[in-house]
Amino acid sequence: MHSRSIRKTRAAALVAAGALLLTACSGGSEPEETSADAGAAGSDAVAAAEEFLVPWNGEGEKNLLIDEPLDAPVKEGAHVVYLDVGTPVSAVMWNNLQAPAELLGLKLERVETGRDAQSVNTAMNTVVELAPDGVINITLDPIFFESQIEQLDALGIPIVSGSVMNTVEYGLPEAFNGPEWMTTNGQVLGAAAIARSGGAEDLVFYNVPEFPFSKYELEGAQSKVAELCPECELRVVDIPIAELGSTAADRVISDLQANPQTEYFIAAVDEVQIGLPSKLELAGIDVPGIGMWTAPPNNEQVAAGDQDATLSVDLNLMMWTVLDQLLREMGGQDYEWPDVATRASTLTRVTEQANAPEDPVVGYVAIADYQDRFAANWLVD
Template identity: 20%
Template sequence: MHSKLSRRKPLAGAVAALAVVTALASCGTGVSSDANSADKTTGGGVAAQRAGEQLEALYGSGTYQEPASDGPKGQKGYDVALVIAGVQTPTGTKVAEAAQEATKVLGWGLSIYDGQYNPSEYQEGIRQAIVQDVDAIWLYSIDCPLVQTALDEAKKASIPVFSHESADCSDVDPKSESYFERTLPFAEGDFSDWGQGLGEAQAIWLLAKRGDEANIIEVSVPELVVTKAVSVGFNAKMKELCPKCEVTTVEVQTADFGPPLQEKIATALLRNPDANGLALSYDDLATAGGSAAVMKAARNDSLLVVAGTNFAPTMDLIRDDKGLDAGFVYDENYAAWAAVDMINRYFAGAENSPIGGPGLAVVDADHGLAPEGKDWTTNIDFRTAYKNNWGVS
């Protein structure tokens, strides 16, 4: 067994960071105007009918699939390094916790490196893993072009790299070299297919509610491969179901999260007084300024807001009607366990899973909200399925 990484970034700070992010969502929550309350109603027309039919299939378990019913036994005696883009958001924190849970079941040594949303730190994490000669490097939410130099070094050291919600260099540019040994499959297909599915789900929900009268502000984060795919899927589905509907795209960066993001969205709302919908690429945009901007602008009653809604803070925004109404949900626990299974299959010399278990679903105030204070989770018992395959309890 290889020794664990000696340099680990502490996760304790993630709790405090999460509190800050959550607090941003409650800042500036002015009282919304009752004059526009009638605007927050269901639309009609052909677009609403077609979208409504597709929306029904996204409620409940949505596109999630059961894990494969067979697979190799759990492989013992391995050390894995998980390099996470950052644990300052609920998503990163949840992935770290789920990875610890799943690898502990297999008895693996796991080292977690917090990239702090800084590409130079991502590369440092990969290099630390190389120095310690781990058996595998697991990247979460770190696209290959950002760390290509360090990945070259990992390749020279013959350490396989596995991707979880990360795009390979060849995904971004077909002429580029591939650096990932394996990539986590999704029910939708590959990473880009899944990202487009998230955007399609947002468009379907908004059109089911707004119909032919939809006038949407889309807030996109084009610097990330997955959020760029979300935007592609969103706009394609809007054009498919309602070609005459208006979409105004506002581009932001992860560096904007917090007051700058809130200001950019507030400006977009001011410039688009007739907009009746707002699409945010994923949940962090809601908690890090988006929902607060809606409330402060007194547009909560006239706008339907959709994002991602995995975590308790965003579930509460929907439940309390504070600048968020719906969104796609994604169980990071399931995805992390599926990633561990992907790596275990490699260690065992087996092929990748023949199906993509993790997928997406949609929740709103009337469908599928998690209990108060809880994150959303799929009702598929993936833990038992993987344990049975691995031969552990």
């Protein structure tokens, strides 16, 4: 809805600029560079962005990232701990682990870590005392629990990670969605901002510095925007993690009011957009945007046409994949991730109103029969 209005404005500018160019040519003088040339460059940028985004349209055959059976079935009652950092998306991921845990007969336990160093240290000491068979960590930086990593390693307890950028540095298995994956999806966000806005030149990126992955999304967006549109400006505004779920939308409103030239925004975490559309309307601001790490309210907003788009992550497939990695680590089984473009395009898709998920809680489903495929690989009868 919003992006169409931007395209109409740019189209009108192109027509006007074209008329000026014809007038200059009829005078017999050499035409100088006009806004028509800038418009053509903008059109090229949009076309290049749309071409880049093709793998992220959600179409085509997709496979599990590790598509081979386990060496042996998982033991009944295996104890797996999930580290919950307390964000809405973290809660969604916890819920997404319930079905595979039931399928495998796992004892799944959630440990809330908090967000400060002291809370994390206390929580991780609890994990060591629990001595589970394996640990799943989503987004928590290992720098906060380095000593507990050593203790768990001494006990032979593996830790697998999602959206953690420095696993290898701390002796942990490489996450499938580490720095390269995040950078690639950041490029998708940048390309989507260009394509969906019809070639906007004034953009802003809402960064959440406490999330280590956010800076990689930012770097990816910056590199792709610079490649597609060297004359574009991509401002960066930090939104503290403590404001997610509370005042993040208000910070966006204040920024857009202070920078009325902004045409489109990118959010590293789509929780920034929860409740934002109504506040934008109330403030009289018509600036669309796209984010990543979609929560159910984002899906509802996209389906209603209130939110322009989101870079959907199939969070069910993500959590089943992370659990699959943990099972292989617990069993001492070798595995290998595919290339980063395959990993990124398998789990993520640009979602707009036309392809919004029917069920906002389930969200984007990349592989319709993923449960059956995992069950076969996990040797479940």
